Amino acid sequence: MDAPKLNNKITLAGFLITLCGSILFSTKAIIVKMAFNAIHIDALTLLTLRMVFSLPFYLVAAFITSNQKGNTKMNSRQWMYVIILGLFGYYLSSLFDFIGLQYISAGLERLILFLYPTFAVLINVYFFKQKMSGGQKVALLLTYIGIAIAYYGELHIDTSNPNFYLGSFLVFVCAVTYSIYIAGSGKIIPYIGSAKFTAYAMLAATAGIFVHFTITGNIQTLHSGAGLWYYGLLLAIVATVIPSFFVSNGLKRIGANNVAIISAIGPVSTIIQAHYFLGEKIFTEQIIGTALVIAGVLLTSWKRPPKIAAAR
Template sequence: MEGKKHTVTLAGFLITIIGSILFSTKAIIVKVAFAHTSMDALTLLMLRMSFSLPFYLAAVWLARREGLTPLTSRQWLGVIGLGLFGYYLSSLFDFIGLQYVTAGLERLILFLYPTFAVFINAVVFKQPVVRTQKIALMLTYTGIAIAYFGELRIDVSNPHFIWGSFLIFLCSITYSVYIVGSGRLIPTVGVTRFTAYAMLSSTAGVFAHFALSGSSLQLLTKSPSHIWYGIVLAVVATVLPTFMMSHGMKRIGSNNVAIISAVGPVSTIIQAHFILGEKIFPAQIAGTVLVIIGVILIGWKRK
């Protein structure tokens, strides 16, 4: 819940839109890494979190210097649980799903998370779904259906298309849990401390998964390019946009950030076309427009 009405300053707008565009590069970097290396999704995710780790440790150190009240046991459970379920799991679903679907479709399906947040708030926290939100939900899911079946006709040779789409769908659901939960915890925990501890717990989840899977780091020593993909993914598509979006929320409010971040799917589709050679087709354009309108409506009317 936002305590005051925020005005959109130029600095806040620029920080938010650049952060959204940087976030949208994640799928592009992952697809390029899969195309040019033999890394699997788990190894790439492990590299991403490894190179993000120093930044989040620094954030913990800064948060400790602020002299905030120590977290309660319940707050610790909430932060760690959201980090594991809402970020580790969603990232895992996302990276595996990206092996089977295009970057443009991934971003569109992932962009459903505000609609799932509406459902969670309605079912768990008994927040009524108003008429505007119902219209927004209808527009959003109609847009996804148009884009999805348009791409299904084009990508008929891909046997794992539906499986990959389902994994991205799960990613969107788990990420919406992270968003709803963070909205409840951040006012009492603090944005820097919450982000740092949640990311550290998700990093621990990734490391444990990598160790238990029996995967080896020997592959990484054979080609320095593997390391560079991890660094770029961590800095450009994870750490920088995370803190830019948090800073944007402080300046212009979460509602305005939700609206401005609608540039994400458009940015991904354009980058995917020019960098990955993915086709832009009429059904994708029509579906994207409907999804963006729906998400903007949800952000505009969200309390």
């Protein structure tokens, strides 16, 4: 069976869906930091609670997508890919991310995490032999420079924190593992569909998190009070379930490279939210870096009618 043709063209629907998903994903760091500040909770417990509330949605989605007319049954190799990608994308990366957020600001977390589009594009280019357009190269360059400038400014604010570099490293590892998920999912989604992939990948990640919590977690912390459950519910619905389906649908519509670059809006969204909800400072380097990131997003989303018409 020939591989389905991958869609790498920007469409308005694909751009808006991916944009909304990226902004909702960016609320995760804000909610996690708010939870750490409001209640005494460890990263693993908060992550476990996030998946407890998410689980019913993905079970229903898995059931519906698997019983739809024209459903393509996954072979053993596809099952393996879905499970591995799920573990990389929403178990390992989330775990590293939540732990790292204990030590660094939400704005810095998102800036470091945004290195993942670079990794995802490079994985597509060197492992999947997918060509990178000139526009994508320029957009990546702009966004990478923007992130570098903003990160440089952050270094002068939070270096007194003894765990600053540990937190930065953990979030960097999160970016690496998440890029594997993004690049790999862009290849398997054309075979099995975005909703089905998301549902089963998240179920695999949930299983990994539950096993981890069963072995090393403290179940008594789940009785910390209503506040903990409130933050867990916010993480599940606003920052996990809805954006995960949005981004996977975006992957189907416009391809992994474009999704990776459009997700540049994530750091911008997080920085603004962190300022208003967490009181984090916005500084000159952040503003300059943010402007470059926005330029990269606009360049990626720019529609070129003559080329699209010719392709049809």
